Amino acid sequence: MQQHDLSSPAAVHEQIVRLRDFDPSIRRRAVVALGDIGSPFADSAIPPLIITLGDRSEYVRHAAVEALVQFGAPVVPKLVICLRNAKPAVKCGAADVLGRIGSPIADAAVPALISCLRDRFNRVREAATVSVGRFEASMVEQAVPELIACLNDGSSVVQQKAAESLGRIGSPFSDAAIQSLITCLRDQSEDVRDAAAESLVRIGAPAVSELIACLRHTDIDVRTRAAKSLGRIESPIVDALVPFLIACLRDQSDQVRDTAAESLVRIGALSVPEFVSCLHDVDFGVRRRAAESLGRIGSPIADAAVPALITCLGDQHWEVRRRVVKSLSQIGSPAAAPSVPGLITRLRGDADPGVRSSAAEALGRIRSPNPVTTVDALIDCLPDPAPGVGQACASTLRSFRSVAVRALINKLRDPSADIREASAFMVSTFGAVAGIAIPHLDDCLHDPVQSVRDTAARAIIQIEAATRQGGGGAPQ
Numbered sequence: 001m002q003q004h005d006l007s008s009p010a011a012v013h014e015q016i017v018r019l020r021d022f023d024p025s026i027r028r029r030a031v032v033a034l035g036d037i038g039s040p041f042a043d044s045a046i047p048p049l050i051i052t053l054g055d056r057s058e059y060v061r062h063a064a065v066e067a068l069v070q071f072g073a074p075v076v077p078k079l080v081i082c083l084r085n086a087k088p089a090v091k092c093g094a095a096d097v098l099g100r101i102g103s104p105i106a107d108a109a110v111p112a113l114i115s116c117l118r119d120r121f122n123r124v125r126e127a128a129t130v131s132v133g134r135f136e137a138s139m140v141e142q143a144v145p146e147l148i149a150c151l152n153d154g155s156s157v158v159q160q161k162a163a164e165s166l167g168r169i170g171s172p173f174s175d176a177a178i179q180s181l182i183t184c185l186r187d188q189s190e191d192v193r194d195a196a197a198e199s200l201v202r203i204g205a206p207a208v209s210e211l212i213a214c215l216r217h218t219d220i221d222v223r224t225r226a227a228k229s230l231g232r233i234e235s236p237i238v239d240a241l242v243p244f245l246i247a248c249l250r251d252q253s254d255q256v257r258d259t260a261a262e263s264l265v266r267i268g269a270l271s272v273p274e275f276v277s278c279l280h281d282v283d284f285g286v287r288r289r290a291a292e293s294l295g296r297i298g299s300p301i302a303d304a305a306v307p308a309l310i311t312c313l314g315d316q317h318w319e320v321r322r323r324v325v326k327s328l329s330q331i332g333s334p335a336a337a338p339s340v341p342g343l344i345t346r347l348r349g350d351a352d353p354g355v356r357s358s359a360a361e362a363l364g365r366i367r368s369p370n371p372v373t374t375v376d377a378l379i380d381c382l383p384d385p386a387p388g389v390g391q392a393c394a395s396t397l398r399s400f401r402s403v404a405v406r407a408l409i410n411k412l413r414d415p416s417a418d419i420r421e422a423s424a425f426m427v428s429t430f431g432a433v434a435g436i437a438i439p440h441l442d443d444c445l446h447d448p449v450q451s452v453r454d455t456a457a458r459a460i461i462q463i464e465a466a467t468r469q470g471g472g473g474a475p476q
Contacts, residue, residue, distance in 0.1 A: 012041045016048045024057040031060060035067025042074050050078060053093025054086070061093055068097045076106050083112040091116060092127040099131030107139045117146040122155040129158060133165025140169060148180045151196075156189040163192060167199025174203045182210050185222045197225040205235040212244050220253045227256060231263020239270045246274045249286045261289045265296045272301060276308045284317040291320060295327025302327075303335040313342040318352035325355060329362035340368040344377045347393075353386030360389065364396035375400050375407040382422035394426055405430055409440045412456075417449040424452060428459035431466035438463060 018030035031052055034045040052064040068075050079094040086094065095116060098109045116128035129150055132143045147169075150162035163184055166177045181203075184196035200207040207229075214226035227248050230241050245267075248260030264271040271293070278290035291312060294302045309331075312324045325346060328336045340363065347359040360381065363374050378393045378400075397404045404426075411423035424444055427437045437459075444456035 009041065009044065012037060012044050016044070019048050019052055024055075024060050027052070027055065027057065027060045028063045031063040031067050035063075035070050042071055046071060046075055046078060050075070050082060050086075050090065050094070053082075053097075054089040061089070065093055065096050065100070068093075069100050072101060073105050076101065076109055080109045080112045083109070083116055088119075088121040088124050091119070091121075091124045095124070095127035095131040099134040102134050103136035103139050107135065110135060110139055110143065114140075114143045114146050117143070117150055122153075122158060125150065125153065125158045126155065126161050129161040129165050133161075133168040137169045144169065144176060148177055151180050151184055156187075156192055159184070159187065159189065159192045160195045163195035163199050167195075167202035170202060170204075174206050178203065178207050178210050181207075182214060185214065185225050186219055193221065193225060197229050201229050201232045204233050205237065208233060208235060208237065208241065212241070215244055215248055220255060223248070223251065223253065223256045224259045227259040227263055231259075231266040238267060242267060242270050242274055245271075246278065249278060249289055250283060257285065257289060261293045265293050268297055269301050272297065272305055276305050279305075279308050279312050284315075284320055287312070287315065287317070287320045288323050291323040291327050295323070295330035299331045299335050302331055306331060306336050306338060309336075310339045310342050313339070313346055318350075318355060321346065321350065321352065321355045322358055325358040325362050329358070329365045332365050333367050336366045337368055340366055340374060344374065347377055347381055353384075353389050356381070356384065356386065357388040357392040360392035360396050364399045371400060371403050372407060375404050376411075378404075379407055379411050379423055379426070380419060382426060383416075383418035390422070394429070397426060398429065401430070401433060405434050405437060408434075409437050412437075412440050412444055417447075417452055420444065420447065421449070421452045421455045424455040424459045428462040431463065432470070434459075434463050435467050 012034070015030045015033045018026055021027050021030070031049065034049055037045055046068070049064050049067050053061055053068075055061050055064065068079070075097065079098055082090050082094040095113060098106045098113060110132070113128050113132050116124055117132070119125050119128065129147060132140050132147065144166070147162045147166050150158050153159050153162065163181060166174070166181060178200070181196045181200050184192055187193050187196070200211060211226045211230050211233075214222050217223050217226070227245060230245060233241075235241075242264065245260045245264050249257050251257050251260070264275070275290040275294050278286050281287050281290070291309065294305045294309065306328070309324050309328055313321060315321050315324065325343065328339045328343070343359045343362050343366070346355050347363065350356050350359070360378060363378065368374060375397065378397050381393045382390050384390050384393070397408075408423045408427040411419055414420050414423070424441060427434045427441070441456045441460050441463075445453055447453050447456065
């Protein structure tokens, strides 16, 4: 980086002259140089840098803000004057600098910044709302009514920035702001709605009662944002929120129901007993979301829900059964190990192919003390005609390696030709690990069914090729 010699008034003057150069890159370099000079020549550098806040180049204006922030206290009185008299661009820059200097150095500027909240130019009001929100809350108490008024500004950007600043100021002076922020949840601008919701989260516990009331609002978007905000508030009364969010699982809107479930998952342990109760709700949608949410909470927090989830493996609705199977899979071993017999039952006989394939996948993640029973069920279901089920069984079998190979060898003598053929094909996918299967595959070359003989022949060729290449290892 180029170093500038600013050890003399003449050198400083040279950089000041460059602030008027036609080339914005030269002007910017001059700004940076003047920002580095420190106190000896601050009185000379500050006024032209303030003027540069109105430069036609955004690139230069940004550099001027950075430079003035470095000076700190000496620039504050001059910037306060700018807030009252300068052009809009300079006012915006001055507000930005003062907000970034912040408390306590720039506290004297707060009254002037509050006045700018009523400026006739949108961009000045926007800059002032951002700046005020950067000060210590105790210094900007008098700004709260003006910021609340800005929530009704004709500019949606000013509204958004005002909402954000009220959230940053936080709870000390929030009572007056909460209702106005709640009203903003219905604003036509999504950015304003988002900012209001985020600020209510920042305000925290004082906003809870109003947000709970919003769960019954006629506007779907208001209910959704309220449910989302309640899930993000860290409050000592968070346990009191759970019943209200559980009630939202019965909302007419999918959007509200999904958001409420998400918030309950975020709350975690306190939601688990309520979700368990919901597994027996008459509304299958409530049961489905409860099952899904327990899986997302996961182990160890949701371990206590495993017995209830096992009971729900027999739910009358296929969507619920799918979610239950997936949730047990997400909870995993060892907590979900008692679900293995029920999962095998679903794999062998559920009417829904999605449940069967999900059960096959879950059996790969939930290991029982007796894997042979699991492997036998997976092999028996390899010929399942429904799309995805056989593939899921095959994929899970590969995770059992040598246990699967030995079970597949036994299945080569199964009464069902479909199972014999599927077992011959499957064992070939284990490569050299399946070398012990070759004598048994040789026996299959005399099988009465042509397709079994052909599959066994191909399996022998594949396993021998893998053995020559050194792939895999001996079964254990």
